[in-house]
Amino acid sequence: MSAPIAISEGLDSRMWGSSSSSVLRRQLFLIRSLGGFRHKAQMAGRGASPTLEADAEGVIRRITPVLDPIRYKGQAGKIAVIGGCREYTGAPYFAAISALKIGADLSHVFCTKDAATVIKSYSPELIVHPILEESYSIRDDEKASVSTKILAEVAKWMERFDCIIVGPGLGRDPFLLNCVGDIMRHATQSNVPIVVDGDGLFLVTNNLDLVKDNSLAVLTPNINEYKRLVDKVLNCEVNDQDGSEQLLQLAKRIGGVTILRKGKADLISDGKTVSRVSTYGSPRRCGGQGDILSGSVAVFSSWARHHLLSNKQPTERSPNPMILGCIAGSLLLRRAAALAFENKKRATLTTDIIECLGKSLEDICPAV
Numbered sequence: 001m002s003a004p005i006a007i008s009e010g011l012d013s014r015m016w017g018s019s020s021s022s023v024l025r026r027q028l029f030l031i032r033s034l035g036g037f038r039h040k041a042q043m044a045g046r047g048a049s050p051t052l053e054a055d056a057e058g059v060i061r062r063i064t065p066v067l068d069p070i071r072y073k074g075q076a077g078k079i080a081v082i083g084g085c086r087e088y089t090g091a092p093y094f095a096a097i098s099a100l101k102i103g104a105d106l107s108h109v110f111c112t113k114d115a116a117t118v119i120k121s122y123s124p125e126l127i128v129h130p131i132l133e134e135s136y137s138i139r140d141d142e143k144a145s146v147s148t149k150i151l152a153e154v155a156k157w158m159e160r161f162d163c164i165i166v167g168p169g170l171g172r173d174p175f176l177l178n179c180v181g182d183i184m185r186h187a188t189q190s191n192v193p194i195v196v197d198g199d200g201l202f203l204v205t206n207n208l209d210l211v212k213d214n215s216l217a218v219l220t221p222n223i224n225e226y227k228r229l230v231d232k233v234l235n236c237e238v239n240d241q242d243g244s245e246q247l248l249q250l251a252k253r254i255g256g257v258t259i260l261r262k263g264k265a266d267l268i269s270d271g272k273t274v275s276r277v278s279t280y281g282s283p284r285r286c287g288g289q290g291d292i293l294s295g296s297v298a299v300f301s302s303w304a305r306h307h308l309l310s311n312k313q314p315t316e317r318s319p320n321p322m323i324l325g326c327i328a329g330s331l332l333l334r335r336a337a338a339l340a341f342e343n344k345k346r347a348t349l350t351t352d353i354i355e356c357l358g359k360s361l362e363d364i365c366p367a368v
């Protein structure tokens with residue numbers, strides 16, 4: 001029997017954001033009575049909502065689809081990464097290949113022409129679209145028509161995707177970011193979930209309307225990206241003493257987007273609840289682990305959405321699939337990082353962690 005989902009099922013997810021003392025007492029009662037679920041509650045601060053250590057294994061078991069012979073290609077997920085430019089080709093590759101290794105059926109990359117051949121050469125598994133342009137490659141008088149053409153190219157595919165990941169290795173070219181902003185607006189109109197990472201967060205922090213009020217958007221900031229977001233949205237510094245409460249306020253202020261704050265422990269909030277994943281990963285901090293995480297979150301949140309939609313009509317009490325995706329993605333990356341580190345120690349690299357994704361998922365949720 002699969003373990004219960006840590007948040008929301010059986011609990012009203014809206015409760016966690018409240019600071020009234022009776023609600024707080026009730027929350028604590030519920031947490032204590034959930035002892036068998038391996039929850040650990042930690043108060044974020046006086047009068048603040050508790051942070052739950054998520055039952056991430058239970059979440060993974062619950063949402064991962066069975067490998068059923070009647071399924072056809074595409075049903076386990078079609079993911080697209082919008083990223084990859086002259087400087088960065090590793091990041092979009094890591095995100096896209098991780099999505100496949102976890103179990104998505106198709107993984108696309110929309111990148112600049114310079115990056116496309118390089119990314120294709122890393123793997124024949126990826127479908128690579130060399131369509132993005134940076135300012136240096138186009139004249140001013142071409143910009144309007146080029147950006148219309150880029151949007152049309154992505155729009156052709158958009159409704160087929162279960163999730164897009166915006167930002168790994170995108171770079172910060174203003175023309176390119178402008179086009180990507182249009183792509184994000186189109187995804188939002190088409191109800192396609194968006195995971196925003198890396199330079200996508202640079203874009204969003206300066207254009208919050210791109211994700212505001214979008215409950216299908218997930219932001220996955222690292223320490224620097226989080227600092228910039230807090231500064232811009234809350235107009236203050238990062239508060240590590242009361243980190244959960246600040247994260248809750250940040251997510252609320254952006255209209256209920258889900259935020260996964262990466263760090264020693266990953267904290268996840270949609271402005272209503274705060275969950276934590278602190279399973280030990282690896283002491284190696286090699287670049288690219290955040291990219292694996294973005295691919296992982298995209299796949300798991302698509303599976304969680306599908307799982308919830310296929311079981312019953314979602315209600316206000318249903319868990320937020322984007323949060324479930326973050327919890328599952330965070331645990332899987334950490335397990336894979338721990339396994340890779342066991343083998344490679346100081347030489348552990350992101351490619352080693354990617355090789356451990358399959359075994360880590362198999363240990364939690366066997367294929368047969």
Ligand SMILES: NC(=O)C1=CN([C@@H]2O[C@H](COP(=O)(O)OP(=O)(O)OC[C@H]3O[C@@H](n4cnc5c(N)ncnc54)[C@H](OP(=O)(O)O)[C@@H]3O)[C@@H](O)[C@H]2O)[C@@H](O)CC1
Binds near residue numbers: 090171222
């Ligand atoms: N193998 C690969 O291909 C990998 C590629 N990766 C990709 O790299 C990109 C940046 O991600 P990251 O994680 O280095 O950003 P982060 O920690 O905020 O910055 C660190 C410092 O650098 C600076 N800075 C960054 N970009 C800048 C720019 N364009 N121009 C100027 N300054 C810039 C930044 O300065 P600040 O923004 O704070 O002013 C901060 O001081 C992103 O696309 C990611 O996906 C990674 O995923 C790793 C593996």
Ligand SMILES: Nc1ncnc2c1ncn2[C@@H]1O[C@H](COP(=O)(O)OP(=O)(O)OP(=O)(O)O)[C@@H](O)[C@H]1O
Binds near residue numbers: 263287290293
């Ligand atoms: N100090 C830490 N201890 C343990 N795990 C950590 C620590 N910092 C980050 N992580 C884990 O590593 C993953 C990547 O986080 P990180 O902060 O390195 O992202 P990033 O800077 O965006 O990575 P990338 O190099 O891919 O851009 C997160 O899921 C987090 O769980």
Ligand SMILES: [Mg+2]
Binds near residue numbers: 197198222291
């Ligand atoms: Mg990153």
